[in-house]
Amino acid sequence: MRFISETSSDGVREQLFTLDEVPGALWTPEGAAGARPLILMGHGGGRHKKDPDVVAWARRFVVECGFAVAAVDVPGHGDRPKDERYDKIAIENQARVAAGEEPAPLIAGFQALVARQTVPEWRAALTALQRLEHVGVGPVGYWGVSLGCGLGVPFVAAEPRVRAAVLGLGGALAAAEAAARITVPVEFLLQWDDERVPRAQGLALFDALASVEKTLHANPGKHGEIPEFETDSTLRFFERHLGQGRRLDTP
Amino acid sequence: MRFISETSSDGVREQLFTLDEVPGALWTPEGAAGARPLILMGHGGGRHKKDPDVVAWARRFVVECGFAVAAVDVPGHGDRPKDERYDKIAIENQARVAAGEEPAPLIAGFQALVARQTVPEWRAALTALQRLEHVGVGPVGYWGVSLGCGLGVPFVAAEPRVRAAVLGLGGALAAAEAAARITVPVEFLLQWDDERVPRAQGLALFDALASVEKTLHANPGKHGEIPEFETDSTLRFFERHLGQGRRLDTP
Numbered sequence: 028m029r030f031i032s033e034t035s036s037d038g039v040r041e042q043l044f045t046l047d048e049v050p051g052a053l054w055t056p057e058g059a060a061g062a063r064p065l066i067l068m069g070h071g072g073g074r075h076k077k078d079p080d081v082v083a084w085a086r087r088f089v090v091e092c093g094f095a096v097a098a099v100d101v102p103g104h105g106d107r108p109k110d111e112r113y114d115k116i117a118i119e120n121q122a123r124v125a126a127g128e129e130p131a132p133l134i135a136g137f138q139a140l141v142a143r144q145t146v147p148e149w150r151a152a153l154t155a156l157q158r159l160e161h162v163g164v165g166p167v168g169y170w171g172v173s174l175g176c177g178l179g180v181p182f183v184a185a186e187p188r189v190r191a192a193v194l195g196l197g198g199a200l201a202a203a204e205a206a207a208r209i210t211v212p213v214e215f216l217l218q219w220d221d222e223r224v225p226r227a228q229g230l231a232l233f234d235a236l237a238s239v240e241k242t243l244h245a246n247p248g249k250h251g252e253i254p255e256f257e258t259d260s261t262l263r264f265f266e267r268h269l270g271q272g273r274r275l276d277t278p
Numbered sequence: 279m280r281f282i283s284e285t286s287s288d289g290v291r292e293q294l295f296t297l298d299e300v301p302g303a304l305w306t307p308e309g310a311a312g313a314r315p316l317i318l319m320g321h322g323g324g325r326h327k328k329d330p331d332v333v334a335w336a337r338r339f340v341v342e343c344g345f346a347v348a349a350v351d352v353p354g355h356g357d358r359p360k361d362e363r364y365d366k367i368a369i370e371n372q373a374r375v376a377a378g379e380e381p382a383p384l385i386a387g388f389q390a391l392v393a394r395q396t397v398p399e400w401r402a403a404l405t406a407l408q409r410l411e412h413v414g415v416g417p418v419g420y421w422g423v424s425l426g427c428g429l430g431v432p433f434v435a436a437e438p439r440v441r442a443a444v445l446g447l448g449g450a451l452a453a454a455e456a457a458a459r460i461t462v463p464v465e466f467l468l469q470w471d472d473e474r475v476p477r478a479q480g481l482a483l484f485d486a487l488a489s490v491e492k493t494l495h496a497n498p499g500k501h502g503e504i505p506e507f508e509t510d511s512t513l514r515f516f517e518r519h520l521g522q523g524r525r526l527d528t529p
Contacts (some may be wrong), residue, residue, distance in 0.1 A: 219485070219494075230481075233496070234470070240505070243470075245484070245494035254491070256518070260511070267507065 028155040039089045046155050049148050050106040051099035052076045054085045055161050059095070062163025064269035065156060067149060067189075068098040069171030069179045075105025084170065084258065092266055095162045099152050101178065102144055113141065131228060135201035138177035145178045146185050153188060166269040170261070172196040172216055173223075173250065180232075184208040191268035193261050196221065196250055198228030199235055206235040213238050214264045216253055217245040224250070279406040290340045297406050300399050301357040302350035303327045305336045306412050310346070313414025315520035316407060318400060318440075319349040320422030320430045326356025335421065335509065343517055346413045350403050352429065353395055364392065382479060386452035389428035396429045397436050404439060417520040421512070423447040423467055424474075424501065431483075435459040442519035444512050447472065447501060449479030450486055457486040464489045465515045467504055468496040475501070 031043045035057050042053045055063075066088050070078050076098040085096040103110040120133040157164045169192040171179035176197030183192045184205040192209070195216030199206070213236050217229040233243045242264075246254050282294045286308050293304045306314075317339050321329050327349040336347040354361040371384040408415045420443040422430035427448030434443045435456040443460070446467030450457070464487050468480040484494045493515075497505050 239498065241498060242505075242507075243494065243496035245496070247490065247492060254493075256493075259514075263510070 028158075037086070037090070039086050046099075046152055047148075048107075049099050049152065050076065051097055051152060052085075053156065053159075053162070054082075054089050054096045056089050056093055059093070059161045061161070062165040063093060063095050063161075064165045064168065064265070065095045065097065065153070065162055066168045066170055066265065066269075067153065068096060069145075069149075069169070069175030069182070070098060070101065070104065071172065072174035073104070074174075076100050077105070084261070087258065087262060088265065091262055092270060094168075094265070094269070095156070095165075097152065097156055099148065101174065102141060113137075116140070130223075131198055131200050131225065134177070135198070138174065138201045139181075142178050142181040146182050149182050150186055153186070166190045168192065168265050168269050169194075170265075172253070176232075177201045180209065181205040183211065191265060193264065195244075195253075196224060196229070197232055198224045199231035200228060202232060203235040206232055207237050210237050210239070212240040212264075212268050213242070214261060215241060215243045216257060217243060218250055218252060219245050219247045221250045279409075288337070288341070290337050297350075297403055298399075299358075300350050300403065301327065302348055302403060303336075304407065304410075304413070305333075305340050305347045307340055307344055310344075310412040312412070313416040314344060314346055314412075315416045315419065315516070316346045316348065316404070316413055317419045317421055317516065317520075318404065319347060320396075320400075320420070320426030320433070321349060321352065321355070322423065323425035324355070325425075327351050328356070335512070338509065338513060339516065342513055343521060345419075345516070345520070346407070346416075348403065348407055350399065352425065353392060364388075367391070381474075382449060382451050382476065385428070386449070389425065389452045390432075393429050393432040397433050400433050401437055404437070417441045419443065419516050419520050420445075421516075423504070427483075428452045431460065432456040434462065442516060444515060446495075446504075447475060447480070448483055449475045450482035451479060453483060454486040457483055458488050461488050461490070463491040463515075463519050464493070465512060466492060466494045467508060468494060469501055469503060470496050470498045472501045 028044050028046045033042045038057050040055050040057050044051050068081050070081050081098050088094045088096045100107045103113045116137055124130045156162050167188045169179055169183050169189050173196040176194045179194055180202035183189050191212045193214045215233045244257060279295055279297045284293045289308050291306050291308050295302050319332050321332050332349050339345045339347045351358045354364045367388055375381045407413050418439045420430055420434050420440050424447040427445045430445055431453035434440050442463045444465045466484045495508060
């Protein structure tokens with residue numbers, strides 16, 4: 028793990044790093060020392076580790092919960108080089124959709140392929156991050172919607188260190204088999220009028236999760252329109268499952 | 279409105295009353311004076327105004343939010359006399375289900391019939407309660423699941439004083455038409471393995487609500503097994519829509 032830059036603002040320390048050529052960002056409370064919960068965040072399709080939404084959520088986890096948060100670029104995204112193999116498939120898929128094929132199975136197949144690379148990358152990132160003194164070996168959570176769900180489901184299924192996950196905006200085609208191996212608590216976000224993921228596919232992915240505690244939060248609106256109050260809910264969810272106390276839940 | 283008894287414990291004042299022969303209970307903070315939000319709670323089938331679940335939720339609304347809370351007995355329930363007309367239909371319905379008919383449409387028809395009586399009763403209760411000095415004319419919320427949803431949907435649709443509602447464990451057959459007239463924010467609770475309300479019926483009722491802000495919370499478990507953490511969520515929902523501040527949402 029090689030650190031590239033470090034900045035601080037409003038109580039949050041941001042460190043950019045690379046690990047085996049995977050670029051990442053780590054956010055921790057300024058002056059943090061010792062072990063704490065760590066949230067790994069998976070960004071959306073066409074976005075990157077410092078997507079404004081990712082950064083906004085990360086800062087709240089750091090400031091309000093005292094957690095460490097990290098995100099790494101998915102292959103072909105952010106500061107990673109273009110990947111000709113993935114590009115070729117993406118172009119082929121676009122042509123197949125233009126020719127009338129259903130996009131959902133194509134996206135599902137593509138995400139499953141990329142997950143074969145990202146699952147080991149993210150597991151390696153966890154190991155490296157938890158060796159840092161200001162992160163340490165605390166409970167781990169995962170947050171990812173859309174592409175972050177498609178890649179997150181196989182990751183959470185494979186990684187026993189993850190104790191709780193926020194997932195959503197994804198469908199069963201991509202991930203039902205891996206979802207059936209997830210047993211940790213999950214908060215699942217579904218947009219009722221999602222133009223990219225058919226409603227039945229989202230409900231089926233929630234249904235496929237083997238977790239005893241799983242909670243579906245569905246709200247009106249399109250793919251990108253998760254309401255602001257769900258951020259509050261996510262903070263409480265991770266506090267409940269990863270935090271020491273119940274600061275936000277109790278009066 | 280005639281008051282029958284009054285007790286106080288742990289900061290909550292409980293007053294039992296009758297209004298035009300409808301028995302009710304009112305819970306307010308001890309020593310409360312002046313207007314405050316009022317939550318009307320609809321109890322479940324075979325239960326009554328002082329059902330332990332109703333009382334437990336009511337006490338939390340009073341203690342943690344400073345709200346007034348009231349519940350009245352549904353016809354044929356609690357301290358109300360048996361109603362031969364309803365009893366006759368209930369017995370007929372039981373026989374029809376025993377003979378192989380689907381229960382959901384029968385329950386729907388029965389609830390629609392009872393709602394014709396409870397909607398005006400509950401509206402009269404609101405008016406009388408808001409005349410009390412320690413309740414006053416503040417924002418009104420409604421909480422009701424199961425029978426409390428079947429009767430609550432037509433009530434919320436008919437009553438412009440209600441500004442936010444928690445509903446759930448109910449199906450579209452009973453209430454889709456009235457649901458399409460509801461425009462206030464709704465938090466809708468659905469049990470994923472509900473043995474009484476088919477999942478598709480519950481999802482269809484959520485879908486039918488015309489509210490711009492509506493949020494579906496679905497959890498594994500049977501009809502009566504709403505998880506404890508949903509109580510916290512409900513408190514925050516009513517705080518957000520009826521309360522003065524955002525005490526529970528902000529750190």
